[in-house]
Amino acid sequence: MLLTDSHTHSIYSFDGQNTPTEMCAAAEKNGVSAFAVTDHVDIDCILDGLYPPYDADGARRAVETAAEAYAGRVEIIRGVELGQPSLRPSEARAFLDENRFDFVIGSCHNLAGVPDFYFMRFEGMPDAQMHSLFRRSLAQLTETASFDGIHTIAHALYPLRYMARSGRTLDLDLFEKDFRALFDAMLASGAALELNMKAIRTGEEPWAWEDHLLKLWYDCGGRRVTCGTDAHKASDIGIMIAEGYTHLRAAGFDKILIPAAGGPREIPIPQVN
Ligand SMILES: [Zn+2]
Numbered sequence: 181m182l183l184t185d186s187h188t189h190s191i192y193s194f195d196g197q198n199t200p201t202e203m204c205a206a207a208e209k210n211g212v213s214a215f216a217v218t219d220h221v222d223i224d225c226i227l228d229g230l231y232p233p234y235d236a237d238g239a240r241r242a243v244e245t246a247a248e249a250y251a252g253r254v255e256i257i258r259g260v261e262l263g264q265p266s267l268r269p270s271e272a273r274a275f276l277d278e279n280r281f282d283f284v285i286g287s288c289h290n291l292a293g294v295p296d297f298y299f300m301r302f303e304g305m306p307d308a309q310m311h312s313l314f315r316r317s318l319a320q321l322t323e324t325a326s327f328d329g330i331h332t333i334a335h336a337l338y339p340l341r342y343m344a345r346s347g348r349t350l351d352l353d354l355f356e357k358d359f360r361a362l363f364d365a366m367l368a369s370g371a372a373l374e375l376n377m378k379a380i381r382t383g384e385e386p387w388a389w390e391d392h393l394l395k396l397w398y399d400c401g402g403r404r405v406t407c408g409t410d411a412h413k414a415s416d417i418g419i420m421i422a423e424g425y426t427h428l429r430a431a432g433f434d435k436i437l438i439p440a441a442g443g444p445r446e447i448p449i450p451q452v453n
């Protein structure tokens with residue numbers, strides 16, 4: 181067992197580029213022994229008609245086909261990235277119960293009635309408004325962490341990368357109380373903290389932000405972590421995961437939660453050279 185990738189997107193996400201079978205080929209090439217396909221289900225946006233519905237049956241069949249073709253070479257795990265479940269809790273609950281994914285990521289891409297942070301512009305926005313938006317995203321993640329069946333909390337710093345794109349930044353120390361509330365909820369539910377490599381890979385986010393977050397999680401008693409590329413194209417699967425392991429170890433972690441058939445399991449962080 182070397183590299184594993186717990187966060188990837190296929191063509192069953194509106195913004196994913198490759199089929200699960202193509203993803204297995206790339207994973208094998210990039211030295212990834214196991215990865216989860218975690219396509220987007222932003223449940224509020226789907227129910228409001230902003231995003232197309234998720235083709236759960238098509239995605240399941242595509243992952244099964246890939247799993248058969250790559251049996252014994254690459255393990256592909258059927259997962260999902262569930263966005264904003266606390267905005268539509270009963271529908272989100274029914275969706276998870278019906279689909280029984282092996283790996284479930286919880287994330288916050290948008291607040292109620294507010295567009296995805298990806299689409300927002302922060303140039304000229306008053307600091308107080310930026311602080312409020314970020315604080316609300318952490319509060320929403322706190323609700324998500326308490327949602328039964330969420331294995332890991334993804335990209336907790338998601339709004340920051342788009343603030344940075346607008347040339348703005350936030351002092352993370354101002355939000356320690358909010359992070360502690362989130363981490364308390366995660367400790368209570370058993371959810372892991374994800375080290376998300378996407379914005380680091382693209383240069384939108386400095387390592388210092390993720391290191392800060394990992395340290396705070398560790399200081400709060402958090403020991404459960406996941407590491408995912410958030411690849412939207414197959415060739416990105418596994419990229420920089422080894423570097424992620426180094427940062428996890430530097431923050432004090434010695435184990436990692438990885439996707440597996442029947443549910444995630446914890447293993448020692450692999451030594452990769
Ligand atoms: Zn996401």
Ligand SMILES: [Zn+2]
Nearest residue numbers: 187189261410
């Ligand atoms: Zn994602």
